[in-house]
Amino acid sequence: MSNPLSVQAGNPYIAGNYSRVHSLGMDCRPRHLTRQLGLGCRRGPFDWIGGRSVADLDRALQTRCKEVLLLENLMPYEPDCKEYRKYADPSAGYLSAHDFALENHDLAREYPIFREKFDGICERFFTELTSLDSVLFFLSVAMEEHADWQFETPDEILANIQALKATLEQVCPNAKVGLLVATFHDELSEHSRPGLAFTRKYTFDNDEPWMEGRELQHWSDMLVGVNGFSGLSVVKESA
Numbered sequence: 199m200s201n202p203l204s205v206q207a208g209n210p211y212i213a214g215n216y217s218r219v220h221s222l223g224m225d226c227r228p229r230h231l232t233r234q235l236g237l238g239c240r241r242g243p244f245d246w247i248g249g250r251s252v253a254d255l256d257r258a259l260q261t262r263c264k265e266v267l268l269l270e271n272l273m274p275y276e277p278d279c280k281e282y283r284k285y286a287d288p289s290a291g292y293l294s295a296h297d298f299a300l301e302n303h304d305l306a307r308e309y310p311i312f313r314e315k316f317d318g319i320c321e322r323f324f325t326e327l328t329s330l331d332s333v334l335f336f337l338s339v340a341m342e343e344h345a346d347w348q349f350e351t352p353d354e355i356l357a358n359i360q361a362l363k364a365t366l367e368q369v370c371p372n373a374k375v376g377l378l379v380a381t382f383h384d385e386l387s388e389h390s391r392p393g394l395a396f397t398r399k400y401t402f403d404n405d406e407p408w409m410e411g412r413e414l415q416h417w418s419d420m421l422v423g424v425n426g427f428s429g430l431s432v433v434k435e436s437a
Contacts, residue, residue, distance in 0.1 A: 211395040213423030216334040217237055218326070224249030228336040228380075231404045231417050237425045242323045243316065246296045251349040252339060252358035258389040259365050263320045266290045267297075269309050278377055291349075334376040334424060335366060338399065341408030352383045380420060 206344050215240065219237045221228035223244035233238035243263045249255055258266050267287045275293060277288035283298040297312045298305065326386075339355060340348055350358065359379055365377050379386070380399040387396045402413040409417070418430040 199372075207429065208235055208388065208422030209378065209395040209397060209418035209420070210389045212225055212334060212378050212390050214332075214376070215425055216332045216376065217330045217373075218334050218432040219424065220333060220334045221245050222249075222255060222325075222335050222337040223247065224255070225338055225339065227409060227417055228338055231414075231421070232336060235418065235421065235427055237421065237427060239288070240323075240326070241319055248293035250291035250293075252355055252362055253350070254335075255337070256358060256362045256365050258290060258292070258370060259362070262324050266292050267294055267316065268311075269305075269313070269371075270337045272305070272309075280420060310406070328372065330370060330373045333370055333380060336378045336421075337362075337377060339381045348382075352381075354383060355383065359394070359427060361395075368404060378420065381419075 214236060219232045219239045220242050221232060221244055222237065222242075226246055227237065229242075229348065231247035243266070243307070244255070244258075265288065267285070271287045271289040272294075275284040277284075281300075282295040283300050283303055285298065286371060287293070294312075297316075298308050314362040339350075345357065359377070361398065363377055366377060378395050379394070379396050381387045381396060382399060382401075386396050389396065390396050399420075400415070400416060406412065415430055418427075421427050422429055
């Protein structure tokens, strides 16, 4: 593992105050962190579903998530998993791991309940975006660092992030839009500019609980300067 302590806290390209901070996935960390730090987040469609690529995310936003996790596209994923009931949607490029029961599972019975809930979250998400005057989106690209989870090259990520930023500005027509992108690629940081920040993320060993200790410190440092957040130690002292 590379040394995450070498990453500078905060990023001047996205520092400032925002009416809302939203997670764009591709895993649970952006939502978990922004909620824990009280940065003005609100529930959105990408909080708890796993994503495959920036291109898939851009398409999901353009279609208002209406084609994400459709029943006819769901396929069992890692059926031997003892913790979660997982379904993959290879057409949209998304993974559900938290929506269906592990015991006494019945997809035909459970899916309409899931769909109604998911569509309601999407409707509120996209409706609110039209009324905001400022919003920061937080995206973690690739759920894991090993090659099996790298669906886009650094050049493809960069090109697709540019398209994604334009899409976000379209769905937030009245807002100042910031985009914070955490990736496994050091070289992308040189492409940061006002309103778009790339930051390096690292994989941590399993010697500490998920998103605690060094991992929590590492991810929290990315958000220094956002909505008055000045560092994790301040949060701990005021708790």
